[in-house]
Amino acid sequence: MSSEPQPLKSWIKLLEAGKKITTHRQSDENIVYPLRRTFRPAAPDIAKGSLKRDFEQGLVYYVGDEVENDRAACGLSRLPPTGRSYADAVAKKRVILEDAGVFKKAGYDKKKGTFDY
Amino acid sequence: MAAAKSKDNSKADGAENGIAESGVKSVSSAKPTKYGYFLGCVMPVKMPWAEKATMTVSKHLGLDFDYMKETLCCVRPGVWKAMNPDWWLSVTAQNLANAEKQGITIVDTCNGCWISHYESLKELTEEPEKLKMVNEHLGKAGMHLKGDVKVKHYLELLHDDVGMEKIVASVVRPLTGIKVMRHIGCHARKHDETLPNDFDEILRATGVEIIDTPYDKTCCGLLLYFADSNQAILERIGKKMMTAQALGVDAYVIICSGCYDQFERGVKIYREEKGIIFETPIIHIAELLALAFGYEPEDFGMTKCRPIAADKFIEKVRAIAAKNAKAAVEKKKGGESL
Structure with missing residues (x-):
């Protein structure tokens, strides 16, 4: 029996979320193609969820109704003056990400919102 | 440098x-x-x-x-x-x-x-x-x-551009009697100890007492969480929050939002996965300054949407303020009768 501690449930949830948006899972495909060499993808599974949010809206956390209500309760504008209020800034970021080769090298499909590997 | x-x-x-x-x-x-x-x-x-x-x-x-x-x-x-x-x-x-x-x-x-x-x-x-x-x-x-x-x-802005004299002069409600643990965060001490020293100096200007512990300089575990969840939560946030609880400090003061994200995550994981509830509120340094400058907790939403309620902390701040106000009145009366 292994004495290694089990990862925390919340961490497993985060990892699974990353795997869910990955088209080709090397661990599964290695069973079908045992001679294929595995490689380290640019974006690790554990960070894919937050990277996807960053790619889509320019920030790591979404602003939903609950957040808007919390902000209003603290005397702030419902929407922060971040990329959440400036769609143009997010559009520019996506142009930079594209031009810098981030989407391509990270294997990110902009239309589907998934990673190849 | x-x-x-x-x-x-x-x-x-x-x-x-x-x-x-x-x-x-x-x-x-x-x-x-x-x-x-x-x-x-x-x-x-x-x-x-x-x-x-x-x-x-x-x-x-x-x-x-x-x-x-x-x-x-x-x-x-x-x-x-x-x-x-x-x-x-x-x-x-x-x-x-x-x-x-x-x-x-x-x-x-x-x-x-x-x-x-x-x-x-x-x-x-x-x-x-x-x-x-x-x-x-x-x-x-x-x-x-x-x-x-x-x-x-x-x-840096507070300490150098505004200056400590102005900050000290702005304190109208000293938080004397409030004991805090503090977490400055790794990146703030990456180049030298200037920012950690500024942090402590500003905290002391509000009147709080800083309690030093062996966990003050340990990382919050934010990035480590990606690699090793147990180490990041149990060995970092867990040790910090348990120490705060054991020492009975009134608040855990932070500056960094990234670190706060990890503190909040840790507090929730302990509550949901371990059944352990921490009671020491995590307070931002700007909140302490606002209170010390005379603002009420309701002015900036201090009582809203936080994983550990700050009610007891606020109660203590108000009790200290009331005590200080009473002492000032008595001192004034004493002065007048002389």
Whole structure:
């Protein structure tokens, strides 16, 4: 029996979320193609969820109704003056990400919102 | 040295801002520094009370302080540099170029945002080839970066540009009798101990007593969480919060939103997965300053939306204020009867 501690449930949830948006899972495909060499993808599974949010809206956390209500309760504008209020800034970021080769090298499909590997 | 260079800039800014060393506004023809508050990802979503307190305190101190517009993720150097340093430089340069265009000095309360802006700006201004590479990408989005922009940590702004004398003079409700543990965060101590010392000095100015523990300098575990969840939560947040609980401190004071994100995550994991409930509230330094400057907790939402309620802490602050007010009245009466 292994004495290694089990990862925390919340961490497993985060990892699974990353795997869910990955088209080709090397661990599964290695069973079908045992001679294929595995490689380290640019974006690790554990960070894919937050990277996807960053790619889509320019920030790591979404602003939903609950957040808007919390902000209003603290005397702030419902929407922060971040990329959440400036769609143009997010559009520019996506142009930079594209031009810098981030989407391509990270294997990110902009239309589907998934990673190849 | 990087931090020393940053300090020199701060002093120049303080003079530009017309704030003399005495803390009194001096007559100056220099253009005042316009500060742009870079919110980042965590602050506006998880810490609206800290955002409001930061805005309140900064205006109270007479700064030309407003939100930086069109801000995006900083982007997190721990993740992005690990993937590709050139990607990190290219994406973070968008924020720098925006600040340059808006004519502001970027102010970060998050250590992660600060180190990302500070180090990328340093790298881009010292290495022209990298600036050229970044500008090629920015150019596709109709943007350009010269490198003529300043980046400041909020602690630097308070300590150097405003000055300790002015901060001390602004305290009308000293938080004497409040005991706190504090967490400054790794990035703030990356270059030297200036920011941690500033943090302590500002905290003490509010009147609180800082309780030192062996866990003050340990990392919050934010990035470690990606690699080893047990180590990041149990050995970092767990040890810190359990120590706070055991010592019976009134609050755990932080500055960095990235660290707060991990504290909140840790507190929730302990509650939901371990059945352990922590009771020490996690308070932002701007909240302490707002209280010490005489603002009420309701003025900045201190009682709202936090994983550990600050009710007991607020009750104690009010009790101390009432006691001090009573003592002042009695002292005055005593003086009059003499």
